[in-house]
Amino acid sequence: MNQDQLHRIATAMVQPGRGILAADESSGTIKKRFDAIGVESTEDARRDYREMLFRSDEAMKKNVSGVILYDETIWQKAKDGTPLVKLIEAAGSLPGIKVDEGTQPIVGSPNELITVGLDKLAGRLAKYYEQGARFAKWRAVIDIGVGLPTWTCVKLNAHALARYAALCQQANIVPIVEPEVLMDGAHDIARCEEVSQWVLQTVFQELYDQRVFLEGIVLKPNMVIAGKKSPVQASVEDVARATIRVLKRTVPSAVPGIAYLSGGQSDTDATAHLDAMNRIGGFPWKMTFSYGRALQAAPQKAWSGKEANVPAAQKAFSHRARMNGLASLGQWTAALDKAG
Numbered sequence: 001m002n003q004d005q006l007h008r009i010a011t012a013m014v015q016p017g018r019g020i021l022a023a024d025e026s027s028g029t030i031k032k033r034f035d036a037i038g039v040e041s042t043e044d045a046r047r048d049y050r051e052m053l054f055r056s057d058e059a060m061k062k063n064v065s066g067v068i069l070y071d072e073t074i075w076q077k078a079k080d081g082t083p084l085v086k087l088i089e090a091a092g093s094l095p096g097i098k099v100d101e102g103t104q105p106i107v108g109s110p111n112e113l114i115t116v117g118l119d120k121l122a123g124r125l126a127k128y129y130e131q132g133a134r135f136a137k138w139r140a141v142i143d144i145g146v147g148l149p150t151w152t153c154v155k156l157n158a159h160a161l162a163r164y165a166a167l168c169q170q171a172n173i174v175p176i177v178e179p180e181v182l183m184d185g186a187h188d189i190a191r192c193e194e195v196s197q198w199v200l201q202t203v204f205q206e207l208y209d210q211r212v213f214l215e216g217i218v219l220k221p222n223m224v225i226a227g228k229k230s231p232v233q234a235s236v237e238d239v240a241r242a243t244i245r246v247l248k249r250t251v252p253s254a255v256p257g258i259a260y261l262s263g264g265q266s267d268t269d270a271t272a273h274l275d276a277m278n279r280i281g282g283f284p285w286k287m288t289f290s291y292g293r294a295l296q297a298a299p300q301k302a303w304s305g306k307e308a309n310v311p312a313a314q315k316a317f318s319h320r321a322r323m324n325g326l327a328s329l330g331q332w333t334a335a336l337d338k339a340g
């Protein structure tokens with residue numbers, strides 16, 4: 001393991017003003033996104049769409065430190081034959097790869113999910129490194145409900161995340177450790193705080209037990225936020241304060257950075273929350289974004305599968321990337337966002 005390289009890459013991923021584009025939707029998920037804009041999800045359409053994003057010069061050069069790819073994309077070539085990975089590198093951004101293989105019901109708690117994909121992971125990581133991947137992602141999902149999550153779910157997922165992280169580091173790949181407490185459901189922000197704290201505390205215990213090099217990871221957590229169906233929604237300030245409070249209680253300061261998932265928040269909520277946290281400050285880590293939906297919803301809509309819409313889609317993407325870049329510095333304003 002090359003600890004210097006891992007630390008250097010992890011630090012680059014969370015550098016101020018920049019964040020991560022999560023473009024690693026599985027074939028099933030991207031189909032859902034394309035259905036919503038009336039585009040058939042063919043291999044070429046997925047390539048065209050992602051090529052459009054990676055050729056968005058302004059966003060990629062100024063505000064995107066890294067791109068998480070799905071297995072199909074890391075091997076794909078742009079229309080002119082250039083590997084998509086090379087487009088990302090040419091923009092000064094780092095290619096990364098989603099390596100989990102989705103979820104399965106937990107034996108003994110079938111309403112909860114365990115993320116799978118550890119078998120043969122070491123071999124896959126070596127191939128991804130050769131292809132240019134310098135970081136990876138593994139997402140665990142934790143649902144809040146009546147009697148949920150169970151300790152079984154929290155413990156199993158934390159163990160798998162740490163096992164994945166250790167294997168990544170052995171392959172000189174920075175692991176993004178993503179334990180996502182879902183914002184589906186009707187729970188309030190206090191319940192999300194309680195569960196998020198439990199999950200993060202357990203994850204860091206497992207990372208410690210499995211001797212993961214904390215200076216060479218990036219944490220990708222949910223923000224502490226009320227469930228979508230909760231009648232009481234917390235203010236931006238409350239979300240920011242509760243999230244910082246939980247992270248301070250659970251995340252060692254050796255970790256270089258936190259890159260949040262957007263998890264179904266609106267584009268501007270995701271940006272406003274990140275900005276509010278960076279304005280409050282007083283924590284030891286960099287805090288930035290690793291958004292999927294909150295970066296791509298606008299460009300997807302603008303693109304709608306039409307070549308003629310590429311410039312408009314790139315403009316929409318660059319705008320969201322710039323807004324989130326500003327939020328990573330605590331310099332975003334709603335007025336700037338509206339100005340477009």
Ligand code: 13P
Nearest residue numbers: 022261262263291292293
């Ligand atoms: P969202 O920002 O859409 O939650 O996606 C981020 C991600 O990578 C989820 O695994």
